[in-house]
Amino acid sequence: MAPVVSLRNVAKRYMRGKQNVEVFHGINLDIPERDFLALMGPSGSGKTTLLNLIGGLDRPTEGEVIVQGERIDQLSSSQLAKWRARHVGFIFQFYNLMPMLTAEKNVELPLLLTNLSSAQRKQNVAAALEIVGLSDRARHKPSELSGGQQQRVAIARALIADPTLLVCDEPTGDLDRHTAEEILQLLQTLNRQQGKTIIMVTHDPKAAEFATRTLHVDKGQLLDSGTRSAA
Secondary structure, three states: OOOOEEEEEEEEEEEEOOEEEEEEEEEEEEEOOOOEEEEEOOOOOOHHHHHHHHOOOOOOOEEEEEEOOEEHHHOOHHHHHHHHHHHEEEEEOOOOOOOOOOHHHHHHHHHHHOOOOHHHHHHHHHHHHHHOOOHHHOOOOHHHOOHHHHHHHHHHHHHOOOOOEEEEEOOOOOOOHHHHHHHHHHHHHHHHHHOOEEEEEOOOHHHHOOOOEEEEEEOOEEEEEEEOOOO
């Protein structure tokens, strides 16, 4: 079975003043369907850059980024924006919710770009909030929710379009340990029971334990830390 994500000979460079900084050189990576991959590494190692390449938020300087057989590095900016809307659900450290909108309206936002009817959008939003355990908070605004509840809203929003990938950048970095474990258990459930492919950047070894495997990003290279049982 072909991997859902493939990186082939990927290099990434950028200019810092007059200096040409190389983040990656010759990176190769395959991510199979239903994988839960944790990316770890020291600050500045390039793990978020790698995540952004996979999620179509950035482009490689060289090489190929292939998702479900499509070369996303060759897409135009407008094509890439449409591709992200269809294929990637983003979950960030600081939730990125609209403060004046209720939970259900925040979750509905990605669907406003689709041709779904209002009734169908409402049904999909209700289903997504039920998955994350927040049906009873649908009419609450972010200021009326705890940090963990806000992150659950963000996860529901990421799920609403049934994306190919869930791309998570430090999703528990702003949460206390108990709440962080609840969020990680939710991600683990989405991976195991709903078959979601998840790529998560984290600095926390305990968070990485919820993934099925871990890769360390260091000095532009990927180091495999082994695969854990998904049982």
